[in-house]
Amino acid sequence: MDIKHKRNFCIIAHIDHGKSTLADRFIEKARLVTSRGPMGTQLLDNMDIEKERGITIKSQAVTIPYTAADGQEYELNLVDTPGHVDFTYEVSRAISSCEGALLLIDASQGVEAQTLANLYLAMEHNLEVIPVINKIDLPSADIPACLHQIDHDLGLDPDMTCFVSAKTGEGVDSLYEAIVKNIPAPEGSDDNSLKALIFDSHYDPYRGVIVHCRLFSGTLKTGDEIKFMHSDAVYKVEDCGIFQLQLVTKGELKAGDVGYFIAGIKTISDIRVGDTVTGIKNPASEPLAGFKEVKPVVFSSIYPVDSNDYEELQEAIERLKLNDASLVYEKDNSAALGFGFRCGFLGMLHLEVIQERIEREFDLSIVFTSPSVRYIVHMKNGETLYIDNPLEYPEVMRIDYSEEPYIQANIITPTQYVGPIISLCLEKRGVQSAMNYLDEKRVELVYEMPLAEVLFDFYDRLKSISRGYASFDYEVIGYKKTDLVRLDILVNSEPVDALSQLVFKDNAQSRGRMVCERLKDEIPRQQFKIAIQGAIGGNIISRETISAYRKDVTAKCYGGDISRKRKLLEKQKEGKKRMKMVGNVEIPQQAFLAVLKTNEDKQ
Structure with a gap:
């Protein structure tokens, strides 16, 4: 097909505004499936975890044939993207392979924080943006207010707006026509050097790595010799072809196409998302501009519950890295848990998703340590350390001062929830930098606050305070001075390094108390008393005690002298003391996970 009859576009929006449902309608209209699956299955969400949580984690591509009203045939390449702030990197990769974007706005919710963030992302890549108001069938839909927000908040032309109901399919035909008319055709020539941008990949156990790419120029055929410009492999x-829910072999991809190729790649490290693929015969002189390097903000260590599973865990993380370029990892080891990996994530949801994927897709039992952010520690000797692992935190006497990462949080909320949300932000050490009334019903709050405060329970509490109406987006803005301490957790007087945390000094006692309480519920009772303590250096700041199982040694004494009973109890006490000295406390896996959820469940 001629390049001028191809269109590459993605769907971007705030979380829960109907991106995957609209993608389903596109696929159905193109008759790629006969009818919608049971209970409204999202056709492009192919992971169990995506279906269970009702979120999109991976951006998915699909090629849709379309015949326009004038009879001209077109090839539309659609990329469905995630909406959660943790997966912005997925969105940026999808955007880089498109010329246009559908900006979806929920008719009942209006413009939200992630709507703005994704619009700016699309504008950075000079995409043609078509505003689309979705869910027009809802009784609570307020279309005039949405049109005002498109004009006032987004600065887009309200006359270009399309009106659809992704649920019923209303307005999808006119949206097809708007895509063909307003989104520009790709540029590039089939005769030039091959330049293909890798925007994703996944692993097939039988065929090796399947590379997802967008061709900017040249042709890719079965049998061609190719080179990855980053690794020189x-x-x-x-085999090469396009995505139509399954892989459809075509034998050839041309400039402007979005598709896949298979080259028997078994060495996972050769593939790098953002790399450029070129031909051996007529190579490109320079690679395409890739994606900006991802910067993880949350760090945690992963260890196998059974140390014999270490090799399998390494393979699992390598495969996940292939499918999720934002995962960063390096080898790590712990006295309590053995060998593992120190991983960087884009947020707490990203961490939870990786954990569930390792457990489900690779059938491994794993332990995660308490999440941490990356701190900058300035030493008295002038040295500067970057620390995300509590075990690497140096002695207090050698530290001059510490700095922690700060974010700018943008919260858009209905006016009636402003008071409780301000209280929440103040509790999280936030400093208000702006408060803008977008209209008579909605307020934008801008706060600067430490990233560490936002990681655990901020998003959940924000949603419960505002009954789900407030939206939240953030970006890291730099580092500020902080008063940092290392909180150690001791079980039976032995420090458990996997439970150590770096915390703000004023919050240390409450955090320590909370961890001790949670561990008391999770660690099984023994034949001896177990002390669970939170400590900063040599100071114990919190304690819980798990009482021992105790045999009733006085049961055989019927009456008689009290000294007889006392003697038996003293003998038992001595035995318990000896047992405690040699006793070993096993900490179950759920205890480590319970500590991660400490803040979330405290309300």
Whole structure:
């Protein structure tokens, strides 16, 4: 097909505004499936965890044939993207392979924080943006207010707006026509050097790595020899084609196409998302501009419950890295848990998703340590350390001062929830930098606050305070001075390094008390008393005690002298003391996970 009859576009929006449902309607209209699956299955969400949580985690591509009203045939390449702030990197990768974007706005919710963030992302890549108001069938839909927000908040032309109901399919035909008319065709020539941008990949146990790419120029055929410009690895293309829910072999991809190729790649490290693929015969002189390097903000260590599973865990993380370029990891080890990996994540949801994927897709039992952010520690000798692992935190006497990462949080909320949300932000050490009334019903609050305060329970509490109406988006803005301490957790007087945390000094006692209480519920009772303590250096700041199982040694004494009973109890006490000295306390896996959820469940 001629390049001028191709269109590459993505769907971007705030979380829960109907992106995947609209993608389903596109696929159905193109008759790629006969009818919608049971209970409204999202056709492009192919992970169990996506279906269970009702969120999109991976951006998915699909090629849709479309015949316009004038009879002209078009090839539309659609990329469905996630909406959660943790997966912005997925969105940026999808955007880089498109010329246009549908900006979806919920008719009942209006413009929200992530709507703005994704619009700015699309504008950075010079995409043609078509505003689309979705859920027009809802009784609470307020279309005039949405049109005002498109004009006033987003600065887009309200006359270009399309009106759809992704649930019923209303307005999808006119949206198809708007895509063909307003989104520009890709540029590039089939005769030039091959330049293909890798925007994703996944692993097939039988065929190796399947690379998802967008061709900007040249042609890619089965049998061609290709080179990855970052790793200089050379491979021969075994198969190439397009995505239509399944892989559809075409044998050739041309400039402007979005598709896949298979080249028998078994070495996972050769593939790098953002790399450029070129031909061996007529190579490109320079690579395409890739994606900006991802910066993880949350760090945690992963260890296998059974140390014999270490090799399997390494393979699992390598495969996940292939499918999720925002995962960063390096080898790590712990006295309590053995060998594992120190991983960087984009947020707490990203961490939870990786945990569930390792457990489900690779059938491994794993332990995560308490999440931490990356701190900058300035030493008295002038040295500067970057620390995300509590075990690497130096002695207090050697530290001059510490700095922690701060974010700018943008919260858009209905006016009636402003008071409780301000209280929440103040509790999280936030400093208000702006408060803008977008209209008579909605307020934008801008706060600067420590990233560490936002990680655990901020998003959940924000949603419960505002009954789900407030939206939240953030970006890291730099580092500020802080008073940092290392909180150690001791079980039976032995420090458990996997439970150590770096915390703000004023919050240390409440955090320590909370962890001790949670561990008391999770660690099983023994034949001896177990002390669970929170400590900063040599100071114990919190304690809980798990009482021992105790045999009733006085049961055989019927009456008689009290000294007889006392003697038996003293003998038992001595035995318990000896047992405690040699006793070993096993901490179950759920205890580590319970500590991660400490803040979330305290309300």
